[in-house]
Amino acid sequence: MRTLRIAMAQMNPTVGDLTGNLHRITTWIRDAKKVKADLVVFPELAITGSPPEDLLFKAQFVAENVRVLNEIAQACRGVVAVVGYVRQGNQRDPHSFRPSMRTAGRPALYNAAAVIADGKVVGSYSKWHLSNYGVCDESRYFLPGGRLPMLLVNGTTIGVTICEDMWSREGPTSVYTAVGAEVIVTIDASPFHIGNSGSREQMLATSARDNGVIVAYTNMVGGQDELVFDGNSVILDQSGTVVARGHVFREELLVADVNVEAVSRGRMTYGQKTAWTRKAVLAVDRLVMKGAAIQKKKRTRIAPEIAEPLEEIEAVYQALVLAVKDYVRKNGFTRVVIGVSGGVDSAVTAAIAVDALGAEHVLGVFMPSPYTSRESEEDVVELARCLCIDVQTIPIALTCEAYRQALAPAFADRPVDTTEENLQARIRGNLLMAISNKFGHLVLTTGNKSEMSVGYSTLYGDMAGGFAVIKDVPKTMVYGLARLCNARGPSPVIPARILDRPPTAELRPNQKDEDSLPPYTVLDPILRAYVEEDRSFADIVEAGFDRATVLRVVRMVDASEFKRRQAPLGVKITHRALGKDRRMPITNGYRITRDETQLVFSNH
């Protein structure tokens, strides 16, 4: 039986750390050779990390990434490797679009996969379909590719694609298979969001089945600013059945033997393809890997890993843990500080931080005011005990009073309002930042997506910090994460009363979130429709929500854009997060709530 042994390195690179990434890649290559793989595959942009963003405008960075590729090539003998990198092309490449005079001085860059054999880069594939939506800005940096390198490795014909190419129905996969590819190796740096890995695998299965080809998909893993790559690398046979699947959120080498003989029998012929395909096959470069992996290695069949997919809430939790761990580690921090209030948001944030970093690297700070309840204080003490973290207490009453006196002449006899509430939040923000500055800890903020969406948060107050762990987690899901935490361990990590008490900011006497906001079970679905799904006011009302409530919510969302613009980074876990994913103008005269009957043209 003709088989191909594929080793897929589900790797966690650091953006920009070319030397470190080189080291990681050559280590995996060694491991792949140890298991006698024919082919070892690395994710999209493995050398630079993903996304490298405007680092790509530094000519030296791009040149160094090519130098690192050549170093990798030299280390790669006895196995064929596919490695994601940035290819620097000629601006006059026939397949590049005509550049504007404005960008004419810049070199043409491609998001590419190098094919390495026998110590040399023998071919390169450049992504055809650039990802330019959501959090992705690839058209800012790259030109689309045009050539298709087809490899013959140990008698097996392989086509290489990158990420978005697989999502296009008329993408390179159909061209490769039209001219005889048996295996499609696709490399990706696809960030986690709820539901993404499932739909991705389904798409890959469809592509495998439709084209009658084996698909080996290697994804990146790890946190990078807002994004956390989930891994979930997978191999599917020509019927779309999973034959190997990597773990989620874990760096590992997934090794499997694929039965290539089974493929050839059921393949479509070239004649069945469209006219478009017939034209596109002219772009295929046939690369025969001669000396590389030709020696028939003596090896016994490997039983591949087929990791189980995670439940949604478990996946979210693990995504957040990895994101925190990597943000802290990759930015050179060792310890974090969190303002703990006795509420569920800060409790869940602290629990995630403890799982990511260990309890000894998490410092809680409790900053009571005269409005802080005894319950909150007790719950903080209990949380600290459950999580085994240090909690320091810094009361804010005297500092509040100092501000009150300082501002008294300016405020004259103006009544007390949210200004005084914001001041409390900002004093707390300053105290956390002071501890951060003095000790070098990273401040984790604790605001959830529901609050951040409607602006129920204080800029420079509770929003002050370096990393906003649950920024993309709706409040109702924060409770889900808390219950998950408690269900996992032998004993609860989040005191039960924190889950039971009604949410409150405790910035004035007897304040409850529901004084200012609809209940979260109402708010969250409205926000999902408005923020994540771009649904109109009329649509949302029609879906059964109270008109006045929807009006209030969308107005709050629209009015708080300026706050979100100055918010710290947070982890994307939904289809649309509040960072790079959502780019709304601050100066914005559009009022979504103006429905058809209300749109009056004043000059008519």
Added chain:
Amino acid sequence: MRTLRIAMAQMNPTVGDLTGNLHRITTWIRDAKKVKADLVVFPELAITGSPPEDLLFKAQFVAENVRVLNEIAQACRGVVAVVGYVRQGNQRDPHSFRPSMRTAGRPALYNAAAVIADGKVVGSYSKWHLSNYGVCDESRYFLPGGRLPMLLVNGTTIGVTICEDMWSREGPTSVYTAVGAEVIVTIDASPFHIGNSGSREQMLATSARDNGVIVAYTNMVGGQDELVFDGNSVILDQSGTVVARGHVFREELLVADVNVEAVSRGRMTYGQKTAWTRKAVLAVDRLVMKGAAIQKKKRTRIAPEIAEPLEEIEAVYQALVLAVKDYVRKNGFTRVVIGVSGGVDSAVTAAIAVDALGAEHVLGVFMPSPYTSRESEEDVVELARCLCIDVQTIPIALTCEAYRQALAPAFADRPVDTTEENLQARIRGNLLMAISNKFGHLVLTTGNKSEMSVGYSTLYGDMAGGFAVIKDVPKTMVYGLARLCNARGPSPVIPARILDRPPTAELRPNQKDEDSLPPYTVLDPILRAYVEEDRSFADIVEAGFDRATVLRVVRMVDASEFKRRQAPLGVKITHRALGKDRRMPITNGYRITRDETQLVFSNH
């Protein structure tokens, strides 16, 4: 003599304010008819404002923009109009790229120019070359167009293009002229940066001359978040000579008669064009404007305006004034509050605010600490007198002391360091925000580009506010602006001593900026090379700067990315500003200062 009377509406729309923009456009149309224009032209995206960003993902917004276009059409009789809007196409338009399955659900949108005659939209041009660099993300929203509408208006043949299309050598202009266009109408929303209007006009002149065609270029004016559109609309004859030029930063209707007869004589023939052009002409749609502007209007020749271009520093100043005015007005504020320290940055910011809003709408707040010098206090008093603004004084010493006591147990016996300096800045930030919250004033921040680049600023401290006026102005240019202010008026508006004293943050005794930073005359050129020109460490050193100084500066720039991410919006005035223009990862292992000899691959 055959002439065409063109009225170019250098318009200041508000993003999203469809009703307001409709009103503005119909008013200009009336004015254009009053001056008996054949053609009235509005800027790119005039209906939506520019850039509309993710508003374009709201289907209702796009639909309303089309409805507004139809309202405009109905108001438009007796003159032909070209109006920028968003066209909603069919995803299966033959010229659209093959969309990914991921974005397949979204309608195809085009950045388009509608041609209106006789109360109807009779044609539409969609931008061919999308702007997707710098601050522009058009590939996120739009598909490139493919058709070319060619109009016959009063016997004159006209081609329509948009913005970036003019920058492409093989753009639609050469196709239009190959098939007989005499006038190219190009609409734009091109933001100001130093040198941009000059190079734009040069490019337009080259295009006019090379193609032997008249170019009528209509640009937007006004502030939108980070951007300020400069106007500078211009008409060039077939020799590239300017025949009319609008004012900079001013909303106006620029009217001129162009001599079309002179064009036809000197034109290139179709045969001279490239094979590419011959193919592209198949995309031309010929639109004859029948009833629209056919009546030969009795009119006397108009002497067109040819406004003088501004000096660089004057242009920067006016850009900042308009940006502040529009940000404040379009966001519904009436008054601003500025922390004035006695330094040049806050003085210049206050002067700009006074010019933008009037002295009665500018409140200064002076917040002295024990480190504040008597000179600073005197200079603030003098500044307030010169600018005729209110200045309130709020000392911060007692609030500092309250923080010191609150933090004493946590800090134990740690020595005093920058933590205490940051606290002072953050107290000031809180005080300004408290005044903002209490009275509804917008806080203008006063940090310059030099500080923001190296992170010589306190997050949530002096960086706290809604709009950062001089964020893109290097410190050396801040002095230039100050001198300009003083040179303009009958009496100085910025006290001379503010310009003479060495810059200081006054956060500890006898502190000077030069204790922490190189002199600004050294720092600014290094920053320009590194931040604006993406030059490498080795390059900058080779240009003659001290190696250790360059090393220190690039390290400071790299290390302060997280601060800039949470900074307020500021006005872009250079080739590369610190907002949307620069998208660096925060988590970033790349060290630019690792030159070739230092790049050691640890595993070899």
